[in-house]
Amino acid sequence: MATSFSATLPLHGSQENRLLLPPIRLAPPPSSFLGSTRSLTIPSSRSRLYHAHAARRSPVVGVQEVVKDKKVTNSLLITKEEGLELYEDMILGRSFEDMCAQMYYRGKMFGFVHLYNGQEAVSTGFIKLLTQSDSVVSTYRDHVHALSKGVSARAVMSELFGKVTGCCRGQGGSMHMFSKEHNMLGGFAFIGEGIPVATGAAFTSKYKREVLKQSCEDVTVAFFGDGTCNNGQFYECLNMAALYKLPIIFVVENNLWAIGMSHLRSTSDPEIWKKGPAFGMPGVHVDGMDVLKVREVAKEAVTRARRGEGPTLVECETYRFRGHSLADPDELRDAAEKAKYAARDPITALKKYLMENKLANEGELKMIEKKIDELVEEAVEFADASPQPGRSQLLENVFADPKGFGIGPDGRYRCEDPKFTEGTAQV
Amino acid sequence: MWGILRQRAVVDGGLSLRRTRSALVSARSYAAGSKEMTVRDALNSAIDEEMSADPKVFVMGEEVGQYQGAYKITKGLLEKYGPERVYDTPITEAGFTGIGVGAAYAGLKPVVEFMTFNFSMQAIDHIINSAAKSNYMSAGQINVPIVFRGPNGAAAGVGAQHSQCYAAWYASVPGLKVLAPYSAEDARGLLKAAIRDPDPVVFLENELLYGESFPISEEALDSSFCLPIGKAKIEREGKDVTIVTFSKMVGFALKAAEKLAEEGISAEVINLRSIRPLDRATINASVRKTSRLVTVEEGFPQHGVCAEICASVVEESFSYLDAPVERIAGADVPMPYAANLERLALPQVEDIVRAAKRACYRSK
Numbered sequence: 001m002a003t004s005f006s007a008t009l010p011l012h013g014s015q016e017n018r019l020l021l022p023p024i025r026l027a028p029p030p031s032s033f034l035g036s037t038r039s040l041t042i043p044s045s046r047s048r049l050y051h052a053h054a055a056r057r058s059p060v061v062g063v064q065e066v067v068k069d070k071k072v073t074n075s076l077l078i079t080k081e082e083g084l085e086l087y088e089d090m091i092l093g094r095s096f097e098d099m100c101a102q103m104y105y106r107g108k109m110f111g112f113v114h115l116y117n118g119q120e121a122v123s124t125g126f127i128k129l130l131t132q133s134d135s136v137v138s139t140y141r142d143h144v145h146a147l148s149k150g151v152s153a154r155a156v157m158s159e160l161f162g163k164v165t166g167c168c169r170g171q172g173g174s175m176h177m178f179s180k181e182h183n184m185l186g187g188f189a190f191i192g193e194g195i196p197v198a199t200g201a202a203f204t205s206k207y208k209r210e211v212l213k214q215s216c217e218d219v220t221v222a223f224f225g226d227g228t229c230n231n232g233q234f235y236e237c238l239n240m241a242a243l244y245k246l247p248i249i250f251v252v253e254n255n256l257w258a259i260g261m262s263h264l265r266s267t268s269d270p271e272i273w274k275k276g277p278a279f280g281m282p283g284v285h286v287d288g289m290d291v292l293k294v295r296e297v298a299k300e301a302v303t304r305a306r307r308g309e310g311p312t313l314v315e316c317e318t319y320r321f322r323g324h325s326l327a328d329p330d331e332l333r334d335a336a337e338k339a340k341y342a343a344r345d346p347i348t349a350l351k352k353y354l355m356e357n358k359l360a361n362e363g364e365l366k367m368i369e370k371k372i373d374e375l376v377e378e379a380v381e382f383a384d385a386s387p388q389p390g391r392s393q394l395l396e397n398v399f400a401d402p403k404g405f406g407i408g409p410d411g412r413y414r415c416e417d418p419k420f421t422e423g424t425a426q427v
Numbered sequence: 428m429w430g431i432l433r434q435r436a437v438v439d440g441g442l443s444l445r446r447t448r449s450a451l452v453s454a455r456s457y458a459a460g461s462k463e464m465t466v467r468d469a470l471n472s473a474i475d476e477e478m479s480a481d482p483k484v485f486v487m488g489e490e491v492g493q494y495q496g497a498y499k500i501t502k503g504l505l506e507k508y509g510p511e512r513v514y515d516t517p518i519t520e521a522g523f524t525g526i527g528v529g530a531a532y533a534g535l536k537p538v539v540e541f542m543t544f545n546f547s548m549q550a551i552d553h554i555i556n557s558a559a560k561s562n563y564m565s566a567g568q569i570n571v572p573i574v575f576r577g578p579n580g581a582a583a584g585v586g587a588q589h590s591q592c593y594a595a596w597y598a599s600v601p602g603l604k605v606l607a608p609y610s611a612e613d614a615r616g617l618l619k620a621a622i623r624d625p626d627p628v629v630f631l632e633n634e635l636l637y638g639e640s641f642p643i644s645e646e647a648l649d650s651s652f653c654l655p656i657g658k659a660k661i662e663r664e665g666k667d668v669t670i671v672t673f674s675k676m677v678g679f680a681l682k683a684a685e686k687l688a689e690e691g692i693s694a695e696v697i698n699l700r701s702i703r704p705l706d707r708a709t710i711n712a713s714v715r716k717t718s719r720l721v722t723v724e725e726g727f728p729q730h731g732v733c734a735e736i737c738a739s740v741v742e743e744s745f746s747y748l749d750a751p752v753e754r755i756a757g758a759d760v761p762m763p764y765a766a767n768l769e770r771l772a773l774p775q776v777e778d779i780v781r782a783a784k785r786a787c788y789r790s791k
Contacts, residue, residue, distance in 0.1 A: 135533065169566035178565030185532050185569070186561070190552055196522050197557055200529020207535060211511045212482055236522025243517070397563050398601050400570035400625035406657035406704025409711065409743070413657070 093144035118321035121346035125294030137198035140175035157379040163386035192231035198222030202248035227258030247305035276313030288316030469611035473618040487514040488540030524550035541577035558627040559602035579631035587761035592726030609677040611641040616654030659706035665695035672723040673699040683779035718749035719786040728756035
């Protein structure tokens with residue numbers, strides 16, 4: 001079942017989904033990571049001490065507890081429409097990424113490509129709860145975040161092929177998916193770089209409300225990995241987000257590996273959710289291979305942020321089925337671990353849930369899969385047929401104000417010279 | 428009035444022409460106005476006016492609020508605009524710079540202060556990767572109307588880690604605009620232009636100039652006053668040698684030009700104002716007039732701003748040069764602390780005079 005927040009949160013949602021929480025209490029001893037074949041090295045006495053101390057220091061404690069079984073209330077977590085929407089989104093993510101791998105090995109895609117296979121539950125679970133004006137900030141593993149946020153498969157595929165019809169006209173590439181229309185604020189190659197940018201976007205929501213007096217309920221979701229949680233910028237932003245009570249959700253996609261560096265080998269305390277309470281925000285740990293659990297946690301986090309109660313740190317334990325990038329031989333992860341997580345594929349799990357609870361039948365799901373297959377194939381054809389950017393595009397968009405290229409030899413602004421974007425750069 | 432002076436010049440001969448011309452020029456380079464303003468007040472008034480004109484402009488940085496600004500540039504802004512628009516941040520350059528960039532992505536206009544630009548190195552990833560490159564990477568969808576400002580370059584006895592000049596580093600990045608004011612008028616006009624600009628601007632001030640007073644015209648005191656980005660200013664006209672520089676060195680170059688004038692060399696002093704985009708047109712036009720170039724900067728010599736200016740002049744005006752280009756920069760060492768060593772590590776007026784004379788083949 002989904003893990004829950006601390007007791008200081010008032011609860012929101014229908015009666016069926018009510019998570020029952022006692023008032024402030026000490027957190028129970030931590031459980032080991034759900035799927036890893038390595039065990040945690042924290043001795044239990046030390047962790048108990050930590051939790052006790054945390055409870056004394058602040059009323060907000062990272063809580064990890066099992067909530068009462070929802071089946072008792074005899075209601076489901078999602079409706080049929082929601083279920084099919086989630087299924088379609090995850091299938092889109094998976095098919096798209098598989099197609100990317102194919103295209104890369106055929107030479108149509110190049111450079112660094114990082115695939116999201118296995119982590120779809122996190123993207124779908126969070127982003128499908130957002131509106132168009134909410135913002136998402138991601139890392140280089142951003143294709144599926146862009147797709148979930150609404151950027152069309154054609155635009156993403158063309159961008160990956162480096163064509164002018166891409167979402168960034170071929171100028172960004174795999175790692176830099178931007179879409180102003182869908183408020184997808186990137187696509188950053190440096191880990192940790194997106195976190196302050198996301199915090200700034202959340203800052204703008206608050207500023208619009210308080211200073212510009214506009215009604216603004218937009219939240220920002222920042223996605224990043226386990227390796228990023230050892231980076232200074234992460235902590236700087238946890239501090240400032242909690243300090244200024246910004247409407248942001250920090251989502252850690254803990255897939256246990258940062259290229260070839262195991263999370264357990266590089267982190268003194270591998271339980272990332274615990275770092276939230278240290279800064280005064282709830283820290284939640286959730287099984288990131290289960291889209292419904294992620295969605296429940298996401299609902300509370302997003303509602304909390306919209307109500308103005310501040311940030312939340314959500315650690316989703318997930319796994320990437322492929323290597324770090326298409327150039328990664330992926331030799332360091334052992335087969336047993338991969339098999340264990342492959343058995344917990346989020347798409348298979350959702351399919352099983354939908355069918356067992358009679359929300360959909362085999363035929364409907366097959367239709368969705370077929371529809372997505374066609375969509376992705378069409379996206380590839382579209383991208384193939386699209387032209388490459390024109391030569392003049394090289395110098396465009398460096399500045400929003402074109403006078404940024406300065407004065408030409410004739411004394412006038414270079415951008416006023418009609419020949420400026422035609423030939424080779426004579427800047 | 429021009430006519431009479433010209434007649435007198437023709438009668439008296441070349442020497443007095445130079446003298447009268449330079450007197451006229453220096454009167455002309457500071458517009459007729461009896462008001463004086465320190466650079467500090469100029470910057471403060473610029474930020475104040477832009478904040479009152481546009482509610483999306485806000486200030487963030489260390490000690491900008493309650494402390495009234497580490498160098499008192501943001502004095503009075505907290506009281507006037509409140510804590511929602513003047514943010515005292517924790518000591519987290521990477522964090523708050525990134526927050527500023529994210530806020531700019533979402534439509535606000537932050538003015539991020541670095542206590543000195545040396546501290547911007549902790550945030551340089553955001554200045555370059557998420558601010559400068561974003562408009563290009565997103566193909567024009569996301570522009571970043573942010574200003575990064577703060578003191579740059581050497582101060583007095585602050586040691587190696589507080590004295591580096593970052594003009595060359597930032598000016599090499601496409602997507603950034605880099606400005607370096609000298610006088611109060613420069614400071615006001617360029618900062619207002621920077622805040623209104625839709626692109627990321629790195630605004631390099633100078634701590635030692637903050638307290639200096641400059642005459643300022645009525646026009647510059649108007650709240651809509653703005654200087655164009657990318658145009659250099661000819662501070663002093665001359666015809667024998669061109670001295671190109673920016674920020675504090677402009678003052679030194681003007682003093683050097685006075686000394687050179689006594690020896691009969693008429694120096695043209697160009698205040699770059701804008702390091703990126705560099706006003707190559709003005710520099711080259713001036714060198715084609717004088718045939719000699721001396722460039723001065725405070726920063727490290729290798730790959731510096733002067734190197735770029737020299738390369739540009741050699742590429743575009745080679746056949747006009749009568750002497751090798753002269754480049755004066757800070758010494759190729761981290762800044763020493765001892766006062767006499769610091770003086771040796773930075774360009775002084777004598778160095779500029781010597782280089783100009785060398786360019787005119789007048790050195791002993």
